[in-house]
Amino acid sequence: MISIVGSGRVGTSIGFLCVSNGLDDVLLVNRDKRKAIGEALDVASAIPENSKFTIRGTDDYSQISGSDIVVITASVGVYMKDRTENIVLQVRMIKEIAQKIKQYCPSAVVLIVSNPLDVLTYFFQKESTIPRFKVIGIASSLDTSRFRYLISETLSVPQSSISNAIVLGEHGDSMVPVFSRVTVGGNPLFSMIDNRDTITDGVRNYWKKLRNFKSRSQFGIAKNTFDVIDSIVHKKEIIIPASVVLQGEYGESDVAMGVPVKINQNGISEIQKIKLDDTESSSLKKSSVKIRNDIQSIHT
Numbered sequence: 001m002i003s004i005v006g007s008g009r010v011g012t013s014i015g016f017l018c019v020s021n022g023l024d025d026v027l028l029v030n031r032d033k034r035k036a037i038g039e040a041l042d043v044a045s046a047i048p049e050n051s052k053f054t055i056r057g058t059d060d061y062s063q064i065s066g067s068d069i070v071v072i073t074a075s076v077g078v079y080m081k082d083r084t085e086n087i088v089l090q091v092r093m094i095k096e097i098a099q100k101i102k103q104y105c106p107s108a109v110v111l112i113v114s115n116p117l118d119v120l121t122y123f124f125q126k127e128s129t130i131p132r133f134k135v136i137g138i139a140s141s142l143d144t145s146r147f148r149y150l151i152s153e154t155l156s157v158p159q160s161s162i163s164n165a166i167v168l169g170e171h172g173d174s175m176v177p178v179f180s181r182v183t184v185g186g187n188p189l190f191s192m193i194d195n196r197d198t199i200t201d202g203v204r205n206y207w208k209k210l211r212n213f214k215s216r217s218q219f220g221i222a223k224n225t226f227d228v229i230d231s232i233v234h235k236k237e238i239i240i241p242a243s244v245v246l247q248g249e250y251g252e253s254d255v256a257m258g259v260p261v262k263i264n265q266n267g268i269s270e271i272q273k274i275k276l277d278d279t280e281s282s283s284l285k286k287s288s289v290k291i292r293n294d295i296q297s298i299h300t
């Protein structure tokens with residue numbers, strides 16, 4: 001069973017993809033019971049005829065018992081200028097949810113989607129004491145999708161011609177699009193652009209641009225999260241950037257940030273080390289400092 005805690009826009013979109021692809025039973029959990037039940041009733045009409053799975057909604061956490069995967073998309077409010085705006089309330093919320101998951105399904109693989117992503121991944125892992133490789137923050141793969149899209153738009157090339165695009169670090173203003181490894185049609189991206197600034201700004205501010213036109217994003221993160229759930233359920237190994245509590249990898253400890261990880265049915269099997277140029281390495285260091293400062297702001 002896949003439990004999705006926080007059946008708002010993002011959580012329900014993930015539930016819809018899981019159900020319409022006949023992946024597994026889905027449970028929507030929301031503090032607002034009517035919202036959970038209503039969204040489940042709506043998504044239930046997308047169950048394919050040949051599916052053996054269903055979807056239900058509840059406000060009762062005990063029903064997550066036995067879940068193989070728990071996705072956390074709960075949020076106490078909307079931020080306008082920065083993903084850390086509601087950090088105190090979001091950390092309090094994630095600690096409460098961590099206690100519930102520890103109580104009812106401590107063996108589940110947990111995917112954190114709520115913001116501020118890296119800070120919540122860190123506090124969830126510490127509070128729940130679930131092993132760090134089973135707590136995966138999903139956001140850098142979304143940032144990578146946006147990076148690839150912007151390269152494709154800038155150069156007027158299909159995304160299928162772009163290889164090795166990846167975004168690391170914070171899911172926030174300090175995120176690090178890695179340009180040095182990207183090739184387009186087999187040629188280095190650097191031979192086709194004047195500098196990194198325009199695309200970097202575009203990736204970092206993508207959500208702000210989107211919000212000029214609609215209230216909040218939902219489909220990109222839903223698809224990227226679904227891909228991870230699908231790989232776990234179908235035991236297909238994938239390599240994506242995702243946030244994980246680090247213990248020495250990339251020279252960082254006691255912080256969570258986006259790094260390339262290999263994921264199998266048990267969660268993360270390996271953190272991969274990739275070569276970065278000097279600009280990218282120093283940007284990644286700055287990104288980890290930013291996240292650590294946010295974490296410290298809660299401790300103090």
Ligand SMILES: NC(=O)c1ccc[n+]([C@@H]2O[C@H](COP(=O)([O-])OP(=O)(O)OC[C@H]3O[C@@H](n4cnc5c(N)ncnc54)[C@H](O)[C@@H]3O)[C@@H](O)[C@H]2O)c1
Nearest residue numbers: 006008009010011030031073074075113114115138139221
């Ligand atoms: N990781 C990413 O790349 C990414 C992308 C988009 C959005 N997000 C984040 O995902 C989260 C959800 O976004 P959304 O647009 O779906 O928000 P939303 O407001 O539509 O939904 C959040 C839901 O969580 C519920 N909720 C709050 N506290 C809860 C609790 N303790 N238990 C159960 N349910 C609870 C609310 O009732 C609400 O229905 C936000 O934090 C958002 O910033 C992350």
